Amino acid sequence: MLKIIDKYILRRYLVTFSVMLLMFIPIGIVIDVSEKVNRMIEHKVPFGEIALYYLNFTIYFANLLFPIFLFLSVIWFTSKLANNTEIIAILSSGISFTRFMRPYLIGATIVSVSVLMLGFFVVPKASKGFNDFRYAYLNRNKQTRDNSNLFRQISDSEYIYVSNMSQVSRTAFNFTLEKFEGDKLKEKLTVQRLRYNPAKKNYTMYHYTKRKVGELNDVLLSGEKKDTVFKFDLDDLTPEYYMAETLSLGELNKFIDKEKARGNANVKVYQVVLYKKYSIPVSAFILTVIAVAVSSMKRRGGMGVNLAIGIILAFTFIFFDKIFGTLAEKSSFPPIIAVWIPNLVFGILAIYLLRNAKR
Template identity: 35%
Template structure:
């Protein structure tokens, strides 16, 4: 790498860190102002507010804003270089504009790789602590008021509960049916089913098992029965921001579990998975656009170019929010919805690269 490459890369990374610190400081102050009354009302311990909430809230926000902060840092650095005619000097020396963008690509790729590792495995674990705090001190107590719960727990097996008590992990009027080729082969009924966390099994009380072999029916009765059922008690619990607490490995396993059970909320978790893969690419795309829009010396000065950069960032965020909402509503494939903003902005960047004067 040339001296200029190292100079730009160092300036890019240091500016990125500066922008992250500034934005996080502002957001933390605003967040504390909004939630301080809730902290006092719910008697949240100061140590918990600092260490359980904000210490885990900061990396979450930093990761969430990373594509935008990379973009802002790019515009700021490039606009400054352009205002000091350093861009013109570099291009006049025989360096192509494509070559000039190389340190930006390297910098955004480095940040993207770090963000991918953190969003995939580190931040989900810190989110567990943060979200537990929010459930305890910021949200209303959770009650599962669902009735007549139906779940497909295997390709040919269906479970039913009239109601479920999440506090004690107890279900009432439980039924398990095995259906093959539209024929009922077995039906297990129980007045009460309890989850045993140590054994990771379900305990059925006052059960009745009916099995069918052609026209022959066999009945079995009993007081208790320990059984392994592909039914996780978490499925009945508080799912508030649950997708943010899964590592990529856990998220993939949970999506498979939901698909096998025939759940209708799979899209939320698929969107989260695809987001973690697309974020690094978004950083590179937005970085290149940032270089293109700010490499030319503007009459409006650096401030105008930075303001224009904020407008583009806002458009990207708005586009992303819209596509995500459409995907969650089931109107578009989750993978397409998550990649669509990147695809559109990549095309915009390509057009700008060939048309915008530099």
């Protein structure tokens, strides 16, 4: 009897979640197409690249918004069980509420492991394709322009600046490299266009000027074109958050270690992305418990009341996640604590609601 009920609830859990994704992602694609179709036509984007972009779009946003989809899907089908008095029948047969929760937790485990693996290996590739497309064809997008400005410390005495970086052509524009001795500027290199050559693993400078600061006179060197080698990697010319999103787990850990060794003040941006890879899958358990506790009772207002409560709680969770993530990136607040605070707060809420539901 219990195995039949477990399979029934688990199947409803996974099917409703899948249907919820299949319902809302096409809506997101339609909205995105309506906003960007003019730019795609203007840039004459090949159909194959558009199709690949929306495949990456689907993976990227499904991973980003899965807590909301999961939460609403659990509330939806659990409310239907409650309205049909199926939950009352199950509990009246002598099954405890904790035992009733087992298939939900199994479903949450399946979703969490799937999201964890996707976040480690699949989502970074999808994010890279998604962002590369935006950089290549949607360069009027305000967010793309804002993310292009980059200032980074690459060693104890060296700093680089890039006003814009094309990921597709691997070209940086308005590049500057400054070298200091203490507080004094000793050397400054400015390049209008800097292109990376993968085959030779070097860079080509176009329209460059190099100034060496002397005690009495400065030395100026300039030219139209020159191949050279720099100590930094191509990844160092990429905006922080964009770079963090496109790295797999192992690559991200190595990159964080490298940035720490350099003394990069923006390393917290990478740490927030790393810790979220672990915290977001855990939220599947917390949101599942809250959703079951909220929707397992038959209410006078029916399913609409449960959905309204669910939507409010889901967006509150997303709000907490964004606020504390930004706080960790922009302040001295420890990233690992900031990333886990939403789970901690909603975990306490889940325990409280579960106790009330048992009563």
